[in-house]
Amino acid sequence: MQFRKARLEDIEQIQAIESEYYEGFKCPEKTLSSWIKDLAENFIVAEENKKIVGFIFFEFLDEAKAIPFIHDTKNTHKPEGDYVYITEVGVPDSRLELMQKLFDKMVEIVKTKNKKAIVWLTEDTSKEDRRKHDKIEEDLIRGNSFVKKNRVEKWEAYPGHFVDDHWIWIKEL
Numbered sequence: 001m002q003f004r005k006a007r008l009e010d011i012e013q014i015q016a017i018e019s020e021y022y023e024g025f026k027c028p029e030k031t032l033s034s035w036i037k038d039l040a041e042n043f044i045v046a047e048e049n050k051k052i053v054g055f056i057f058f059e060f061l062d063e064a065k066a067i068p069f070i071h072d073t074k075n076t077h078k079p080e081g082d083y084v085y086i087t088e089v090g091v092p093d094s095r096l097e098l099m100q101k102l103f104d105k106m107v108e109i110v111k112t113k114n115k116k117a118i119v120w121l122t123e124d125t126s127k128e129d130r131r132k133h134d135k136i137e138e139d140l141i142r143g144n145s146f147v148k149k150n151r152v153e154k155w156e157a158y159p160g161h162f163v164d165d166h167w168i169w170i171k172e173l
Contacts, residue, residue, distance in 0.1 A: 003105045006036045006043035006055065013052040014045070014090070021090040021133050031070050035087070038073040044105055046098060054091040056102040058110070061085045064119045064149065064170055068156040082116035084173075089137070099140050111173060118171040120146060121155070123163075146171040 006014065011032050018026040035057055036043055046054040059073060060081035067076050067085065084106070091098045110118070120141055123134040146169040153164045 001046055001048050001053070001101070003044055003046055003102075005040040006045050006057075007040070008033060008036055010045055010052055011036070014055055017052065017054065017090040017092055018088075020092050023132065027070060027088065035073055039077060041109075044102060044109075046102055046105075054089075054095070054098045054102055056089045056099075056106050057087045058106055059085045059087050060113075060115065061119070064117065064168060066121050066152045066155045066166065066168060068159075070159055084110045084115050084118045086118065086120045091136070096136055096139055099136060100143070103140060103144065107173075115173055117173055118146075120169045120171075121152065121166050122169065123166055141169050141171075144171055 011029055014032060015026040015029070039057075039059065042059060043057045044055060045052045059067075059077040060079055061067070061076065061083045062078045062081040064083050067087075069088075086106075089099060089102065091102070107118070120137065122137045122141065148167055149170050150168045151164075152166045152168060154162050155164065155166050157163050
């Protein structure tokens with residue numbers, strides 16, 4: 001397996017993984033395109049046999065907060081910010097070991113940038129009917145010593161769709 005920066009020609013494969021991982025949801029091509037164009041160094045894909053098998057995209061923020069899922073990085077990404085925000089991740093078949101490898105690769109990159117902490121947003125872990133992606137993310141979060149910090153109210157998961165059952169988790173670096 002190799003890790004590399006995402007490229008525009010990866011979008012179709014990324015969307016296929018998103019659709020499986022997020023149970024039907026996939027980020028609009030325009031959003032993925034802007035994320036890759038603006039921050040390719042922060043959009044890491046895992047590749048096996050010339051096929052993308054997972055990805056992680058992260059940004060830097062000046063505070064530990066939730067940002068709208070579909071957004072323009074020009075207004076949110078703060079290169080000098082102290083916090084690494086996991087914007088999106090995707091692995092097929094709930095492969096925790098692959099997600100851990102992507103997470104470790106991201107940590108390797110951000111440790112050289114002297115950031116304060118990693119921020120991850122997930123659905124309330126006490127809910128019985130959580131989606132499978134929230135369950136695998138919780139496994140990774142708990143396995144990497146994140147601390148549950150704040151409940152997010154009225155988070156705009158995507159345009160016009162607000163949820164209030166998510167939490168901010170923090171891992172100090």
